[in-house]
Amino acid sequence: MDSFEDKLTIDKYEDLVYMQAGTIYGGYDSDIFLQSIDEFTCSICHGVVRDPKIVVSCGHLFCTACIENIDIQKCPLDNSIIEDGQIQDEKFIKRLTLKKIVRCPLSKRLCEWEGELSSLANHLNECECFMIRCPNSGCESVVKRTNFNLHNEVCPNALIRCTWCDMKLKQLNYDTHVTSNCPLYPVNCPNGCDVEEMDRKDLILHIQNECTKAKVNCQYREFGCYEGLEKHERDLHYEEKMKDHLLMIKNNILEIQSEQDKLREDNLKLREESLKLREENEELRNITQNLDKTIKQKDKKLARFKDISCDQEERLRAIERVIFQRTRQDDVSDCEPEIANEISWWSTSSNEEVENTAEGDYNAWAYEQRVETNTSGLWSYREYPEQAELLWGSRANPILISMENSTNRSPSVESQQLLEVLRHDVSPQSELWTHH
Template sequence: MAERRTGDNPDSSEADLLQIVPTAAPRGGGKGSSGGYDCELVELPPAAFQTACPVCHLFLREPHLISCCGQKICRQCLDPDNPEKTACKLCGEPEFTHLQDRGLERSMKELEARCTYKKEGCEWSGKLGELELHLNRGCDPENQPRECQFVGVACQYRCGEWFQRRHIAAHESKQCPKRPYTCDHCQTYKAVYDDVVQNHYSQCKKYPVACPNKCREFPFERHQLETHFQEECPLVQVVCPYQYAGCKAELVRKDVLQHIEVETSLHLTLLATVTESLVKTSQELRGNVGLVHELNVKQVSMMTECSSKHQQLEQAHGRALQELNRHIVQLTATADVLVKENKELREEKDREVRELMKKLSAAQEGIENLKEEVKTLKVDTVQHSEFPKEFRVKVTSIDMITPAFYTHPHGYRMCLRVCPKGVTGDETHVAVYAYLMQGPFDKHLHWPFMGDITVQLVNQAGDHGHVERVIRFTDKTPDRHSRRVKGKEVSESGWGKKYFLAHEDSLVQRPQGNPVSEKPPHCN
């Protein structure tokens, strides 16, 4: 579909007045698409011959037979790139195998099909196995291009628009606002089209502009406009050339000559007045010349007297300079002695600093060895951790935090928080939460953490009434509970059971009074 446009695109011409309407992104069936083939078959196969994928409902592409329900689905519909194995999308079976049905794949590729973009006008038909080559790129036996001209293609200049392949060249060369473009006035500035038109044109020195006074029809280059105002424009407001003589007339440049011819008598009168004033000034200047001569004579006399005094001062300065040089020689000798003593002191200090540096290096090496020994002791302590872990906590009305423990040798570091009065302090349930902590092996572990933590509250008053719950960290656990802890000792958010044990089911009596309990941060 095309429509007329009347924009101000400077590179448009009468032959370029058709604007191509953007289209959508390419549909399934092309190279890199997921699922099956999106097209029509020229002749449908028998009903007993399975051609459609029960997941994407398109014609099968690389069909695979799954073991759980015996269905055949597309390879991409199996989601083979997902590292986490998921259940069957048809029957929900968590464990199943699949095998590619190459015989069915060959049969599918031999079916006669029409182009995915038949409704847009493409008349291609051929084997289903050749559809992908047709939609993307390829040549026929005569080496002629035969890619589909109705496929949506993205503009190479990343303007965000999609066009049918048959229209993309016209868009990229004439319409794309981000296409490379050179200013057609100065022929030097190069950028994208939008930048040239919207930013550069307002500053280009060769951009055509009209005289604001409209003194002529054809425009100027922008850099010529100022000279035109100052020297040429006949409609610029100027003053009379005889303004210095007293004429106060203001008129446009084209009327200056006429004004001079008409007002000749006025200008002569003004000039006569100015001339008379100049003559009087000249006479006054002649009278002042004698005074200036007398002043010059007095100045010469004063200069002679000053010269004599200057010679006397020079002699005094010479004597003072000789005395100063004598003192400088004495100070130089003293300075040489001090420099020698300073050099000896520096060498002695350098020797002391080198000895201290050796001692410091030995001390640092000893500290590093101690750090390695401490780290080894920590690792040994962690490696001998065994399960199950048992923590004895005193039952009170405030929250209790267990000592830190590891899930396994070289594993995740964690702790438990027990809330006897619950999260909100409603005193109806005991809540238990697990918190991840910063550990020495975090950079070698997989994140986010996923696994099961079995927590058992043991009734020490008897052999019954024990309560056991499992806190599960899965891929659905919010990231703030299971991500790696950095920059602090323990995670701000715990994950666990808000209703771990009802108070009415507990065998432990609640303490008397209502002390204020500390609410665990971000318990969910």
């Protein structure tokens, strides 16, 4: 592993020695030379050439870093064309340059060193006036090399080793580590027993197994004994408090038995409630089944009622049409035999003639009969609403009422037959009325 001194870094060494041309470092700074050497100046960075190159065709000098960093086809100084192979190393001038005497770039900081240019790099690595950056992680300090050791002793980010466990850690964390975390740091028993210092890592086991003054709980704590004891007091405590402990155990057993009795009672109540709920559930199931049967019966009766209602509706419409045709004649009495014939024809289900009756004339007549009284003395809903509704309550009512209550004549035999047919089909005693 590298020594601590090997990690020391020089802060901007190049800025102190070299000239900068754009993004690169070119020749040497002419200020560090004791004598002027303008004849060795680079035409690009204007510093003293470093690793010089010469253009053979014109004899001009350039730093290697400067000339290689540009795409050059002509000499930057006189614009003469440079052909392939005309740029060559100038080793003689390099030797002359390295022999020149220079001063330390930090002479303004009271460094008095002077020597050949070839020795400058070694001097800067040892110069006591050179500023270096602290290598400790998290520290941004820049100090003189002569003061670095002093700085490192107090730097909070400097790495040091624990005296007891040899662990590396930052100096700022050392005190916390020693007082709280170091497993080998010597500590005393917090209970004040007679054991001498021990490693921190052994303290817990000592308190659990060896310390005679460690606080422990009475083994009858769960029964109600909450006295705090030291280990050496346990035997005496158990002997003195034996009766109390037995009484605590007895009371605890009685409490458990009482709770068990209560649980049994609660369990019995739950069973009774469960049986009761089962009975109620069974009763509700029976009621539901009976209701389902009743609904099915009602559905059957309703379907039968609909069939009968449709049949009676057709019969009433046929009778109304016959009456409509006959009442349009001037003398109603002359039509009574024909009405009887129509009834006889209707009862045999041969209703072709009725179906051929003009539907438009019939509808107009039916509306007129339900709105107001016609000239033949027939009753309507408007004149006799209560009688019509109480007697029949259907669309056949005006027919029956008009035939029974005609004030112009007494009903003939044919009319009486028609009334009997109507009463038989739509009277309250009929099957249609029963299923309403």
